[in-house]
Amino acid sequence: MKAKLGSPENLPSVDETQSTIRSKITDQMRGYISQIKDRQNSDLDPLRDELRDMNNAHRDERQRLNDGQTKRWAEETKARSDRLSKGLRGLFDRLTGQAKSIRQQNELDARKAAKRDQDQRDFMVKEHIKERRALQREFQKLRRKHAEERKLLASKMRRSLSPTQSSPPTVKRRGRDLGLSR
Numbered sequence: 001m002k003a004k005l006g007s008p009e010n011l012p013s014v015d016e017t018q019s020t021i022r023s024k025i026t027d028q029m030r031g032y033i034s035q036i037k038d039r040q041n042s043d044l045d046p047l048r049d050e051l052r053d054m055n056n057a058h059r060d061e062r063q064r065l066n067d068g069q070t071k072r073w074a075e076e077t078k079a080r081s082d083r084l085s086k087g088l089r090g091l092f093d094r095l096t097g098q099a100k101s102i103r104q105q106n107e108l109d110a111r112k113a114a115k116r117d118q119d120q121r122d123f124m125v126k127e128h129i130k131e132r133r134a135l136q137r138e139f140q141k142l143r144r145k146h147a148e149e150r151k152l153l154a155s156k157m158r159r160s161l162s163p164t165q166s167s168p169p170t171v172k173r174r175g176r177d178l179g180l181s182r
Helices: 014-083 087-096 098-161
Strands: none
Touching: 014 098, 087 098
């Protein structure tokens, strides 16, 4: 034994050896944890990219809708304004009451246009929320999966770092043979 292992005085104690082994295992586990975290973080990258693209698309869509509605509102306002006659014809319309009915019709049309524009914005927002919720569900599903992986890793680490407990020896029992004895 001395030839193979050396002098017993030079050998580390059992406690020192266990401590050394644990520190090596702990360093390995830290590296493994770091790898898991990096992988899980990279798993989220495609969803983050999709979220960024979705946000940009939604922003662009809102801007286009706003620009279109602003342009249409200006055109419709000009058309409503053009319904009112000017000059001598406008004076005649005021005297006959025609101008009042045109203004009332213009107000009604303006309210309808404002309602239509608001409905369009509401519809777009609802659609954006649906898309965002679907992506959020994907994030949550992946995060639950990651949490389960971390929980499993933690339990494996606890088991590997806990002092070895002597388990009672397992005795394999032989079942009774109910057949004919020889």
